[in-house]
Every structure is written in structure tokens, then in C-alpha cells.
Amino acid sequence: MGEIVLQATKICKSYTNGNHQLSVLENFSLSVEKNDIITIMGQSGSGKSTALNILGTLDQPDSGSLEISGTRVNNLDEMHLSEIRNRDIGFVFQFHHLLPEFSALENALVPAWISGNQEKKNDALILFETMGLLDRVDHLPSQLSGGERSRVAVIRALMNQPKILLADEPTGNLDEKNAIKLIDLLGKINRDFDQSIVLTTHNPDVAAFGHKQFKLENGFLYE
Template sequence: MSNILNVQNLQKVYSGGNRELTILHDLTFEVKKGEVFSIVGPSGSGKTTLLGLCAGLDEASSGKVELCGEELTRLTEDERARLRNRKTGFVFQDFQLLPTLTAIENVAIPLELQAEKAAFERSKMLLEKVGLGDRIHHYPSQLSGGEQQRVALARAFVNEPEILFADEPTGNLDEETGEKIIQLLFELNKEHGTTLVIVTHDMELAKLSNRVLRLKGGRILESEIS
């Protein structure tokens, strides 16, 4: 099985005033195509920073990230954005839906950026699949937290990404709603054959993964088969 994500000697350093703060220290690991890969660790361990670097949302201070066969350090910001839109999906803790757009308009955004003619047709189909067929014209403010995260899931899968990054996808949800969202996430992931990279503090969620990477203080403690 080939790798969809390769990370080599990755470091992230923030400079402020006369001091430097190293968030990530010399990380090396890989994610294979089709696997579910979780990144766990306490608050402040660098999980979200690492996810952002792997997805090309931020630039590393040193080291290399290869995503879907492209070395991110060699791409311009615009090229990274195009790669993300074509080949990746995102699910965030705080949903990140645009408040002035309806559910179906939010889901259609990645396809509209690609000038996909069937954007709304595919968006409607996915919203029906996540149980929101009767809510497609509702705005985020008219939806519960669980419903908003369902919209975010539909948006993440609508462009049929090769890899999906999920940052604490149940962090703002109660336990019961969170369990339903995870069930949906894994069902959609299996159906689409997507690689899934999850940042989570939820060890029960991490146990559902093929592999778990443990971070502490910006360093890898261990990588294990779960």
C-alpha cells in the first residue's frame, strides 16, 4: 500500500520578540492510502499545528511534507490551495460554515470553485445521505450543532477527496450527537475509500483507527497499531 502523506524531519518554530518557541520537533511519519490515522495528545502538544502543516494550511519552518504526491514546500500558496480543493476535505471542531449561505450552498462551495456543473445536485444527494434532505435551504443559525456538523461532513466529502483531515470533529458536541457524527464519518469514509486523518483527545475514537500517533510537547511519543 503506497503512502498518501509523507512527513520528514518536520519542525515548526514561532518567533516572537527575542525568543523562539518550537511547537513541533523533528517529526517523521507516513500515512498509507485508505487508512484511518489518528493523532492524539494533551492540549498544547502540537496536534492542530501538525494537521495544518500536513494539509498545507501553514508552512513548516523546516522539513518536508509530501501530500498526494506533491511536495508542499515546492508549491506556491495558490498551488497549495488548488491541491487542497481538488484532493482534500476538512472537518473542524467549530464547523466553519458560512452563516450567510444555506446548507446546500455551503456544501456546494468546493465544487463551485471547480466550476462543477452538477454542484447542487451532488450537494443535495450528500445532504440527504447525512439525514438533512429536509434542511437543505436552512441557514447555519437555524440548525443545531449536530446538524451543522452533518453539513460540514457533506461538504468535506462532496468533492470526493483522496484524504480528509478532521480536527476534533466531535469537540463541540454532546456525547450522543458526537457518536452519531463519528458513525456517519466512518460510513462516508468507507463508502468513498478516503484516507482519514483525525486529531482527537477522545481515546475511544482513536481506537477505531488503523494507527495512532501520540504527541507530547511537540514530539512523537509513539506510533502504534490500534
């Protein structure tokens, strides 16, 4: 068995609205090994974003444990959490959250600025080349196609060379051709940069890309 980079054990999460309780995750357990590509397929509302946000320490579970690179992160304060997040986790958000006033290249450099590294431009340009976007670095998000925006979001997530890339429906807004292109690029990233990838999708063709494929349904994760 390979090195385990992330281990979630029996994560439970529910939301309370008034006197109604909605259980979204029940005993959600997942091991991510180095170089894994894991896909989690589920319908809208099945809890994919909730699960990835918890795996990425952006949200807290009600119970269960989460280890990242062997460190149990459940009870860490926000300062230590953000350290681990910046070092080990790259996040591709469902709605990208690219900053509209900044160019593609500047958007990619944001996490590097946050972690205080000013010398990252060349790393970014290598990733833009890998992702076939070298001629789009000066475009604003509004001047990019949906597929190009998704690729910029992936580049930004990779800037700090995280051990794990968590991608929440990265192909959700893309047509089939661009979805396959993005998936191929994620495969290349996985091979070239030894990146573990966990991605969610509602598309069976995208799910099939995982070395390990799971389904999320009624709060449970199935193989």
C-alpha cells in the same frame, strides 16, 4: 503496503513570540495510506491544529518535507498549492467556519463553486442523505444543532472527492451521543468512498476509532 496518499517527514514548526521560542512540532513524521483512518490524540495546545494545517498545506513548516499524492509540495507557489489542496484535501476546521447567511446546502456547495463546477448539487444531496441531513438542507447554520453543523462541515469537505479528509477535532463541541454518530458516519464515508481520514481529538474514545492511533505530546508524535 497500500498506496501512500500523504507523507510528512521530519516536520518541525516553532512559533516566536518576542524573544521566546515555542517549539510545537519536532520531527513530526506521518504516512497516510489509502483507506487509513488515523487518529491523533493530544491535549489542548499540543499542536494538533498546527499539524493538520501543515498537512493540509494551509501553513508552512520551518523544515521537513511534505508529499501529497507523490508530489513534494514544500516549494510550490500558492497557485499550485491551491490546485493540489482543492483536488486532494478536504478540511474540517475546528470551528467549522460555515457561512452564516448561506443554507446548509449552499455552504456545502462553496468548494465546488470555487473549483468552477456548477453541476454539483446532486452530489451534495447524496452526501446530505448519507449524513442523515436531507431534511436540513435549507437550514441556516444558526438553525442547526452542533452535531448537524459538524456534519455539514464534513459534507463540504467531501464535495471535491478529496483523497484525504483532515478533520480537526470534529467531535470537539459535541456531546457523546453526537460524537459517536459523527464517528460512525466518518467510518461509513471511509468505507463507501475509499476516503483516507486523519482526525485529531482530545477524547480517548474517539481516538480508539483509528486504524492507526497516535499521540501528540511535547512536540513529538508517538504510536
